[in-house]
Amino acid sequence: MLSLLLLTSSALAWKHTGFYWPDDRYPIEWWHDGDPLEDSLPEDYCQPVIQSSWDNWQEAAPCAGLSDEYQGEVDSMDGRSSGDGMTTFHWEDPSDEQEPGVLGVTYTIGNGRYSLTKNGQTYQEVYDSDIVFNDGVDFGVTEDILNGICAGETSIESVATHEIGHLHGLGHSCEQGESCTDSDLQEATMYWSASGCDVSGIDPNIDDVTSMNALYSVFGTFAATTSTSGGSPLDVSFTITSDAEVTGALWTFGDGETSEEYPSVTHTFSKEGQFFVTCTMDLADPECGESSYTQTRIGYVTACDKPHPEEGNDGFFQIEAAYGRTWQTINHTDVSTYGCVDTIQWEIYEGSAAEGEPVQVIGAWSPTIEFEKDGTYTILMNVGGPGGIEGSKMTIDVADLGDRESLCATVPAMSGLAAAVGAFAAAFRRRR
């Protein structure tokens, strides 16, 4: 799983926080607090400047379809209400959350559902997001700063535009301490810090807009339209869904094969394995131009041969006498392809054939079997999975070996089982 995570993060060309506003939460509903005045700003400036900060994004990224709607004031006399489902701007930091040096912070809470996967990243739906400005900071008015009336104040509109970017789900273009040599990223609205008297952050740059469009502009996604698990060779059909026109695609199926068919393709997975499927889709929209998205579905297809023993083993299992009439099984089924073995059944029959009713039926992976009396037994083991059912049969003669003196009763876990049971059997042989 580690390489998979690395692959996911390096595939991203921009940074998101992993939060996303679902369609049914638009327009984003927001309020500002019950004390509408930040003490360093003119009366009645706060609500309009937040409105213009929303507009900065909407004008810069029209294809993202952003919208907002002012809903009025909310009383925050008793502190910030976290998780109330309302997007609230707080000027006076009512819960005293801000540390010195901080201009503002966006607090976002997801609803716990991972609802969207784009370009290999999953996004959780936003449930609640609040923005809190530090009431210990001197903020300035855009018009004053543009007119040169500024003694180091921070542009409230720049900070608000930056925080609204976070509220939408954008991460920092560069983080504090990160070596960041790209000047566009340093000048982006989503850069981690802001200088005094600087109003450049009210104009989202191309990286900010690309990041916003990647979340909210027209995009595509693909999914299988037939079963993604089964016996190999396995035919799986995939199709791209998008509100835009699909103008091209490059599929990689994880088995070394590719295709450029679109919007649908059917691929035959002829080898056993679990496969990542990736599609880079080219999209065109009459108003929003062309875009290209890459989506990877991890471990999406499982194509299975019939179950088979691990290499070096003829049968699916061994069984060794342990003590008394207790025998220990050793399971040699190859489980190296995840998902290809999902059921198991052991049947114990009296006599030398698997006939009549079994005297025991066991569903464990590698059970310890206790026989009630001496005699000949037939052990039938079946394993099943998407590729079918296979198994082995063995006939054994059971005779009471006496007590379990000095024997280790530990039942080892599956992976260490063969070695541990080998030691177990050696101890037994010495005793006999």
Ligand SMILES: [Zn+2]
């Ligand atoms: Zn930030």
